Structures are given as C-alpha cells and as structure tokens.
C-alpha cells in the first residue's frame with residue numbers, strides 16, 4: 001500500500017556534529033546555545049527580527065502558551081471561537097489555557113475561518129469571548145494582517161494555529177504557532193514555534209514558556225514548561241540545513257500534483273496550492289460528497305488515504321459538549337475532502353498512478 005504520509009527526517013550523520021557540540025558545551029536545556037541558534041536561524045529564514053520567534057516543545061503546548069499570554073490571566077471560562085474544521089489539538093490547547101471552545105464554520109473556498117465569519121458569529125455568542133483562534137488548513141497561508149485589523153476593530157485577541165504552515169507565512173502582530181511535528185513539512189520529531197512582530201508579547205511568551213518565571217525565579221505569569229532541549233534543537237538545526245533541498249523536492253511534487261489534478265473535472269485544491277505553498281499533507285476536495293467512496297476505491301488500488309480531521313471536532317466524543325454555530329461548510333468538507341499520499345519519497349510515476357486512479361473514480365460517478 002502506498003502510504004498517505006511517509007515522513008523522512010534528516011539523517012543521524014547530519015545530526016552528529018551538533019551532538020558533539022552538546023558534549024563540548026555541557027549545556028542540555030534551559031535556552032541552551034543550540035536552541036538559541038535554531039531560533040536565530042529560523043528568524044533569519046523568515047526574515048524576522050531577533051526575539052520575534054520562540055521554539056516550543058510541540059505545537060499544542062505552543063498554542064497553550066500563546067493563549068495564556070493573550071489572555072492576560074483573566075479569561076477563565078471565556079469562550080475561544082475556533083473552527084471545528086481542525087485537528088483536536090486546537091480545542092485541547094484552548095481548554096488547557098482556561099478557555100471554553102466554541103465552534104464556528106469555515107470558508108468554503110479556503111477551508112479556513114475568516115474575520116467575516118468570526119464577526120458574524122460574535123453577534124450571537126452565548127458568553128464573553130476571550131480569544132479567536134483561526135486555523136491554517138493543511139498549510140494554507142492565513143492572511144495574518146487581516147486578523148490584526150479584526151483585533152483593532154473588535155478588541156478581541158487572535159491566535160493563528162498555523163500548525164501546518166511553514167512554506168508561506170505572513171507575520172504580523174497576531175501571533176502564529178507552527179508545528180514542527182514529524183508529519184509536517186518541516187519536521188523535527190516533536191517541536192513547534194510561536195512568532196509575532198509584537199516584541200512585548202513575545203517577551204511575555206518567553207516567560208510563560210518557562211513556568212512564567214523571570215530571572216528572580218519567581219512566577220510572575222501563569223505558564224508551563226514548553227522549553228526545547230538541546231538534543232531536539234540539534235535535530236532542528238540539521239533539518240534546517242537540509243531544508244533548501246527538501247523544500248525544493250516537495251515543491252516539485254506539489255507542482256506535479258497540481259498540474260495533473262487540475263485536469264480532472266470534479267476535484268479541486270485550495271487556492272495557491274502547488275504554486276506558492278504546500279504543506280506536509282495533501283488534501284483534495286471532490287465536487288460531490290464522495291470522499292468515503294473515493295477512499296475505498298483508492299485503498300482497493302493500493303493507495304492509502306486519510307481523513308485527517310475526521311468529521312470535524314464538534315462531533316468527537318471529547319468535544320461534543322461544547323456549543324457551536326451551524327456548520328454547513330464543515331459538514332460539506334467532512335464528506336468531500338480526502339488526504340492522499342504526499343512525501344519526498346513519492347515518485348513521479350506514483351503521482352501519475354494516483355491521479356489516474358482518481359480520474360477513473362471521478363469518471364465512474
């Protein structure tokens with residue numbers, strides 16, 4: 001079976017020079033030199049000024065830390081508006097930051113929560129809103145500046161759950177969290193980062209990442225332990241060395257998919273996919289609610305598929321208890337979108353086989 005996700009991270013040979021440096025430094029955690037170098041290099045990569053990006057142990061805890069900072073310690077039980085069309089890490093992070101998830105719908109075209117949808121939802125929310133979380137579906141680049149305007153207009157802070165983003169990221173005052181989990185395009189095992197142009201916010205996030213403590217070892221803020229060990233930073237640095245090569249290969253695969261899928265009537269991709277951006281996973285949309293049938297058809301032809309976000313969060317056992325607006329677009333996406341294989345290892349031949357099989361499926365409908 002052709003796997004839907006076949007992550008390939010950097011090799012141990014590439015990591016060894018960094019591990020040797022850990023032996024020499026004898027520093028293993030707590031903002032060690034390798035972590036500081038990784039943060040500096042990621043800032044450089046994204047053209048961000050120093051201090052505007054901080055790594056965290058994973059994306060979920062990064063979301064929690066950012067939400068704690070946006071909350072200013074005073075939003076216990078306030079609502080956090082978020083799409084149901086996301087991975088359950090999004091509501092989990094809100095809940096662990098003291099917020100109550102409230103699910104809203106997404107845009108049909110991009111599959112993301114827009115400021116317009118959020119503003120409309122605000123008119124009928126059943127409580128005080130502490131924060132809005134918008135989510136990048138599978139790497140789609142969220143227009144972050146639009147969310148700065150939303151905050152200016154409504155006074156409500158926003159966090160971008162950009163877990164799937166890395167290739168095209170718009171930085172603004174609104175903080176963004178990116179995941180560096182294995183399944184994401186820039187994977188380092190477990191890891192994530194928080195970035196914002198708002199330096200005051202980032203300084204507070206730095207404290208909250210370390211139990212809310214400053215140098216006096218007193219907790220001035222509520223925080224957690226989201227710090228990254230030097231060993232994890234070593235993997236991140238080696239991965240970053242390889243990124244120009246890996247990203248080029250992935251972009252070529254995404255382009256090839258885009259070219260072949262655009263010839264199949266009844267299948268579409270999110271705007272800009274395979275042109276300016278790609279993510280770690282590829283999800284396609286059928287014109288009709290046939291994703292389940294398509295999945296069975298592809299599986300019969302040795303192609304693995306995945307419903308990455310299942311039916312949305314609002315239907316999952318742990319999150320059914322939370323309220324939501326009507327979610328017609330989420331329901332459409334749940335029955336019409338499907339994850340198909342994407343990885344550096346996928347050959348041109350395999351991509352053609354997958355697209356031919358999809359074409360045969362669509363023609364049979």
Ligand SMILES: Cc1ncc(COP(=O)(O)O)c(C=O)c1O
Nearest residue numbers: 058059060087089090163179181
């Ligand atoms: C939308 C979304 N948010 C958050 C996360 C959590 O990231 P991590 O796995 O790094 O904790 C994920 C991970 O898959 C995700 O897809």
